[in-house]
Amino acid sequence: MSLNMCVRLIPQVLNNLHCRHAIITNFRVCKNLHPASYWYRFQSSHVTTPKSTNEIVVYHGTLTTQLRAVKIFSLMTSMSGIIAQPFIYNQLVSLHSIPLMVVAWSFFGFFTIGTPLLLHLLARKYVTVLKYKPDTDTYVATTLNIINIPKQLEFKPEDVKVPEVLGMFTTFTAKDKALFVDPRFFENPKHYGRIMGYDKPLDLKLYKATTSDNKK
Incomplete structure (x- = not known):
């Protein structure tokens, strides 16, 4: 029997023996027994989704967008100032004047570090x-x-x-x-x-003024 004849007879033999169904079934069983598949089923069965709590927005600050924009601009300028510190230092050293160096360094330091801190102190209480x-x-x-x-x-x-x-x-x-x-x-x-606390009952404290007549 030639090799070509054997290749032609293989599909007929598989159909007659119903091997196709057996192969598919075994493949599914092996897939379920695979460690990765078992771990996925185990993890999905034990992971619990967090309960969603109902939250109602009762207040929204109208200055939230402006506050965010100002703070972002302040942080960007501060980062630019920090990056430019070595170049500014070299220019100040070339002046050979200590008082001028102190004044200029204080000026740049205030706008680099002091401005974000001052803005945060003013806006940290604002509820967005x-x-x-x-x-x-x-x-x-x-x-x-x-x-x-x-x-x-x-x-x-x-x-x-x-x-x-x-x-x-x-x-x-x-x-x-x-x-x-x-x-x-x-x-x-x-x-x-x-x-x-406007829904609470008012606590009215009434004081009695006692007068004593010591005149004789």
């Missing part, structure tokens, strides 16, 4: 977004740190303290952190009332 979680009855306030990255603070109405004398850009303090919000931009004024 305030969210409410009905499931836990908590609020999440978002502020910006010195490198313009959002920072969140979660608190409850019980954690809020309204100082008698408000500081600069301070509306209330939550967990000893001063925050600033504008009451005009709350979606629902009741949330502002809850945070500020």
Whole structure:
């Protein structure tokens, strides 16, 4: 029997013996027994998706976009100033005047380091977004740190303290952190009332003035 004849007879033999179905079945079994497949099934069966909490945006700061842009510009100028420090130093040394070097170095140092710090001190209390979680009855306030990255603070109405004398850009303090919000931009004024404690009963302290007549 020639080789060509054997090649022609192989498909007929496989069809007659139903080997095709057996090969497919064995292939599926081997695939399921593969370590990578087993690990994938094990991992998918044990990984739990985090529960999504319902968050309602109750406040959005209108100056958020402008604040981000100003801080980005300040950081870019500071990075440019830091990179240019060696070139500025060489130019100042060539002047051969120590007082002029001190004045010029202080001027460039203030705009390089002092401006981002001063801007952060003024804007660190500004709340860009305030969210409410009905499931836990908590609020999440978002502020910006010195490198313009959002920072969140979660608190409850019980954690809020309204100082008698408000500081600069301070509306209330939550967990000893001063925050600033504008009451005009709350979606629902009741949330502002809850945070500020307006829904609590008034604690009226009545004092009796006692007079004593010592005249005889």
